[in-house]
Amino acid sequence: MEHTNYVHGYSNREAMRLLDQAETLDEIIHHDTVFSKGSLVLEAGCGVGAQTKIIAPKNPESNFLSIDLSETSLREARELIQSLHITNVEFRQADIYHLPFTDETFDSVLICFVLEHLQNPKAALRELKRVVKQGGTMMAIEGDHGSTFFFPDSTSAHSAIDCQIQLQKQNGGNSNIGRELYPLFKSIDLASVSVSPRMVYVDASKPRLVEGFIKKTFTAMIEGVGEKAIQQGIIDGATFEQGINDLYRTAEPDGVFSYTFFKAFGIKENATSPGGKE
Numbered sequence: 001m002e003h004t005n006y007v008h009g010y011s012n013r014e015a016m017r018l019l020d021q022a023e024t025l026d027e028i029i030h031h032d033t034v035f036s037k038g039s040l041v042l043e044a045g046c047g048v049g050a051q052t053k054i055i056a057p058k059n060p061e062s063n064f065l066s067i068d069l070s071e072t073s074l075r076e077a078r079e080l081i082q083s084l085h086i087t088n089v090e091f092r093q094a095d096i097y098h099l100p101f102t103d104e105t106f107d108s109v110l111i112c113f114v115l116e117h118l119q120n121p122k123a124a125l126r127e128l129k130r131v132v133k134q135g136g137t138m139m140a141i142e143g144d145h146g147s148t149f150f151f152p153d154s155t156s157a158h159s160a161i162d163c164q165i166q167l168q169k170q171n172g173g174n175s176n177i178g179r180e181l182y183p184l185f186k187s188i189d190l191a192s193v194s195v196s197p198r199m200v201y202v203d204a205s206k207p208r209l210v211e212g213f214i215k216k217t218f219t220a221m222i223e224g225v226g227e228k229a230i231q232q233g234i235i236d237g238a239t240f241e242q243g244i245n246d247l248y249r250t251a252e253p254d255g256v257f258s259y260t261f262f263k264a265f266g267i268k269e270n271a272t273s274p275g276g277k278e
């Protein structure tokens with residue numbers, strides 16, 4: 001079963017982009033993706049395994065069950081993880097909204113770059129919480145396109161970024177969901193909720209991020225929606241092309257680019273503990 005409304009699509013190019021993105025952001029996003037020894041972790045919406053290949057070796061004494069709607073992505077993820085000889089991951093096709101697991105199966109849940117695509121992120125989080133044990137943890141990582149700024153500034157580049165925001169909205173998603181992680185986690189009554197912004201600030205003194213983030217992650221993502229946005233008349237071809245050129249321009253020696261991801265953490269509190277709202 002494929003998820004047809006997924007704005008980025010399931011092309012090889014998008015798979016490469018997700019892998020580049022995860023590798024580039026490894027330290028910034030995952031330095032604290034640490035689970036206690038012996039944990040069973042549900043990775044929800046694993047895609048082609050771009051995060052799996054980072055978090056599983058980082059937690060060799062935990063076991064991961066990584067799920068996704070897309071059989072195609074799961075096949076790629078399986079191949080990737082096998083090729084890297086990572087042995088603490090199993091994959092399964094499943095829908096986050098209707099998880100085929102009994103209550104309180106997992107010690108932790110991780111969801112990364114998925115909520116932005118969902119029409120009802122709160123329902124998804126509620127379902128994920130159902131399968132977490134009392135005292136278990138939930139982690140979510142999302143971007144927020146409203147956090148983007150760059151030098152030289154460019155109206156065309158902002159318009160091109162806005163195409164992605166509009167198309168995501170049409171699919172019922174939200175490209176600015178990073179700022180909503182705190183209210184979302186609170187709304188499902190998680191305890192000890194904390195959100196930390198992970199700013200990716202890039203200038204020429206960080207050549208790895210210039211290449212890996214400005215070009216291969218962010219601009220590649222915006223470029224990917226061009227055809228559809230032009231077809232739908234959200235933008236004209238010339239403005240979109242100018243916008244993409246201007247985004248690449250920020251990767252020049254005097255350019256600057258900044259984007260902020262948000263990482264949320266919460267605990268499913270014991271029903272009987274003080275403050276527990278189960």
Ligand SMILES: C[S@@+](CC[C@H](N)C(=O)[O-])C[C@H]1O[C@@H](n2cnc3c(N)ncnc32)[C@H](O)[C@@H]1O
Pocket residue numbers: 003006008018019022044045046047048049050051067068069070073094095096097111112113114117118
């Ligand atoms: C942007 S990709 C992120 C993949 C991976 N977490 C990463 O960071 O590279 C979003 C993934 O969520 C999956 N997805 C979307 N809706 C889903 C649902 N209802 N249940 C399971 N997976 C879903 C898509 O198939 C896609 O693989």
